[in-house]
Amino acid sequence: MAPLDGIRVLDFTAAMAGPRCGMLLGDFGADVIKIEPPEGDHARRWGVHRYGPDGQFSGLFIALNRNKRSLVLDLKTEAGQAAAAALTATADVIIENYRPGIADRLGIGYASVSARNPGVVYCSISGFGQNGPLRERPGLDMLMQAYAGHMSVTGEVGRPSVRNGPSPIDLLAGTSAAFGILLALRERDKTGRGQYLETSLYEAAIEMVAHFIADYTGSGQVPPKSGRYFAFASPYGIFDAADREFYLGASHQRFFEALCAVIGREDLISDPRFGSNADRITNRDALHEELFPIFRSRGAAEWVTLLDGAGIPASLVEDLAEVTRQEQVAARDLLLPTGIDNVDMVGIALKMGLTPGTVRRPPPRLGADTAAILTELDELESAKKG
Template sequence: MAGPFCCMLLGDMGADVIKVETPGVGDQTRKSMGFRLKGADSGGFLALNRNKRSVEIDLKNPAGLEAFYALVKDADVLVENNRPGVAARLKIDYATLRAINPRLVYASISGFGQTGPWAKRPGLDLIAQAMTGVMSVMGHPDQAPVKASVPIADLGAGLFAAYGILSAVIGRDLTGEGQFIDASLFETAMGLSVWESAEYWGTGEVPVPIGSANRMSAPYQAVRASDRYFVIGAANPKLWAALCGVVDRADLLEDPRFTDNVLRIRNREVLIVELEREFARRTAAEWVDALLAAGVPAAPIYNYAEALSSEQAVARNMVLKIQHPVEGETKALGFPVKLSGTPQQVRHPAPLLGQHTDEILGEIGMSPQAIDALRQAGAFGSVRVDTAAAT
């Protein structure tokens, strides 16, 4: 997911993203997930590949490599998401491509980075969460290990790579030269472990799972009302006092176990017992309304059906409708950052495999005869894509 997510973000911001895919096979996420829509591509592929165009190129074929080098010659950025060593074997590594285009910003995203004793290990989001400590603090004490269901290492690596790419593009404006960017799932998951590393270095104690609670303040977690759970975040003395007022427990302010944040964290379990005794008197919705009225952060816990249809998601355009040449109207997540002067747009739906091969090669100056010659040499596989019909 990391490379496709990174390039989708760049495409959303206006980059012309060309997705280079293996002829007849394509990105493996075209076949992922346990459900299909109308066409051959999965919902997961559609979710990660808007604002891209697809070309089929066989990088193991000399003619295919020739076509790829032609694309690289005037490209601004290349992103590859393979295990270290694969790009060199394919002759598309940074050293090779830099000789063709010194201005190229080349980003490699891998499981563990390009160096170190674990560099050649297979890298998945699950593996990164396991080997960075993230899984060790997920869930509740004395339960089986769990991972963050949202793939934070995969998607976070895509975010960090995009951040590195944009920084390098700015740097190229000053130096005239591109550079190599080395991003990894491992360093992403570790880099996001801000509170956990601070706790370990500050106390010498290894962090443990604490459920929905927070390591830096209490109460700051899910609590149970008469009908369901909801969340509260009384993260400073003012909010703590307001919370005690809402639940009519002024005595908690004087309780020696809870007089400051350090003590409330230390005595979190008994504190939540005291609060849930009061919360059991009313519904979650009633408590959320009362707490918000008092200025205390509180919220219901939504499932995805509720979250995606919420008035805030609607107001912030977080559900987009995109027309796809096979699927028809599809839904996609909206842009998570809004730009006032150059707002993001959906210019392309997720592409069909090889949909834009002839179109893109024509744009870089290849004649139809030259493209056909490369095709006859096996550069793009054996099947010609009907781009007019696909478009």
């Protein structure tokens, strides 16, 4: 039996953060009903490539919507709103990512839902949160990367700001929402009470720069872009070998000393410019002048072998084609077929010994479960009346 067997989730979300939240719950047994407008979640159309017999899947949609059933409702109509309201009375969990106030106008806000269903756990995911001067603004991952300071520390000094590729703010916001829902369900187990909870992309974005903010408020120095290197340790970052890039992370004194032994430069250990991590950060350019010619003398794979053999964190900078072929990916069951063309999806990251997550359903075709879900609803309502 999965941990969330018997939990019904209504997922009124689109794009990335909300769908990730629903998928995480679905992976561990929840019955997740994805409620889509007639045109579908707009993420079905993101990107260039299309999959499935009628091209209604994007890679992004596939990655975030397994273990769900798809129900099409037009919430701009009275009939759609009535069906949604009736469904909310059957739900254990509701997730929505409308702008503040819209769910209320659609008749599925927390006040009206909890009046019908006091035990409901209701989670709102928004751009900037439900209060404050920016509550009405839309929330997008890249907007948050700009507004919350991510871009100010990403990329090379003196070069244009760049985007963090994997949309980490969306993904963290969705994960935080799922965590909050589990806490609320645990509370409901003890008291029988549901509750309202909310999080936002803005909070996730600020949370991700917490270490930079702590350092700024302590020192008064605004952190610069750190480019290929980690701002809090040195030597730590991406370096050029004779043939390609590799990563090296000497985050501890013992790693630095081991590195000096590997490259035959033990003299650097006693160099006062490099005596501590703080010294090496302050004198990063001088240290790199010593290291760069050495690193360019051999291939990246050779360096990684030598560094790894000395216990120093190191890796080739691998592209996604290389990643999909990694033995560790196979060992951890991190690449699974979807049955949609030749598309693979990333498997379940959280491994549980007694109650593992499972992939029971591929990402749903638009509206594939509408008839079945509405029939279930009719049966539930008939049972209540009977």
